[in-house]
Amino acid sequence: MKFLAIEHSFPSRRVTNDHVLKEVREANAAHLTEAELATVEELVRACFTASGTTVRYHRAAGESASELATDAGRRALDASGLDALDIDLLLYVGIGRGVAEPASATTFQDLLGLRRATAFDILDACASWIRALHVADAFLRTGAYRNIMIVNAECNASDIYRYELRSLEEFAHWHPTLTIGEAATATILTAHRNGADEEEGFEASFRTWGEKRDLCFVPMANFGAYFGKEVDVAGTLRPLQFVSFGLSLMEFGTRKLIEHYRDLPRFEEFKADLVFGHSASDGAGRHVVEACGIDADKYRFDHRNHANTVSASVPVSMSEALKSGELAEGDRVLLMAASAGVTTALAKFTYHGR
Helix, strand or coil, X not given: CEEEEEEEECCCEEEEHHHHHHHHHHHHCCCCCHHXXXXXXXXXXXXXXXXXXXXXXXXXXXXXXXXXXXXXXXXXXXXXXXXXXXXXXXXEXXXXXXXXXXXXXXXXXXXXXXXXXXXXXXXXXXCHHHHHHHHHHHHHHHCCCCEEEEEEEECXXXXXXXXXXXXXXXXXXXXHHHHECCEEEEEEEECCCCCCCHHHCCEEEEEECHHHHHHEECXXXXXXXXXXXXXXXXXXXXXXXXXXCHHHHHHHHHHHHHHHHHHCHHHHHCCCCEEEECCCCHXXXXXXXXXXXXXXXXXXXXXXHHXXXXXXXXXXXXXXXXXXXCCCCCCEEEEEEEECCCEEEEEEEECCEC
């Protein structure tokens, strides 16, 4: 599998921790005591320190998710040397979406002018982009499609950000909201036609613990009819309100990701030159690489640069690494992610670019 392009777009509004803390204080001043406000601020600062959160990017007035993703898609086409009519499959992998149906991929098939492409969505929370790589690789190996584009528009902050904390009891499932950033990405893949041997081929492994789906979710209006599980959430669930028991999710997800990696020695034996992970927390990422015996200098800690950009985390990081020259032709790449669901994902490949 060959990467013809990986491009990303950030919205223009740079949001600092100080801005978030100011908004939290203002949103809660009327119903929390001064002592409670001080406790909330102390806890939020501690979470930012543990995760390495510094800034995140959110849309300014007039900026739209579709425009950000379309911009990334057009730049990916330019970088790839392909015409829009050369793309024959579009996969949309963002959690961010405006409709339950049809597939959000149809929006970008239209906006990017991919008239010869069929299009559908792949959704597995923050692991969605890695899932799409796995699907794309299978299609390319069989020759079902020649050129595949993967797009996401993780621009959820204006929908899910809630500075108001109705009670201190909500803190456990509320605070991860404050670390969500926004980004859009577009990746273009084609088959590697130069006789790559098995060692250079793409390989992925996924594991899922559905019983832990209540650790992190975004409910819809008909949530109760479909979730099939009682949830212990302080306060009232609201449609599109992000719920994430961050500490429990990180503990379970990182433990299972470490076990997953250790259970498959071929991923360790691969000896990656660069490791990219989901940017939910730099602290969690550091714990994973230390437990797995991975050289921390090979891992990109990107939460500090743009916070948690959900399924865009890995392609954003790879796009930046390509632009800086850190990722180059022939590098051996390992992807690692723990995602809501809970899903753990591993992928390895030798990077081949245009």
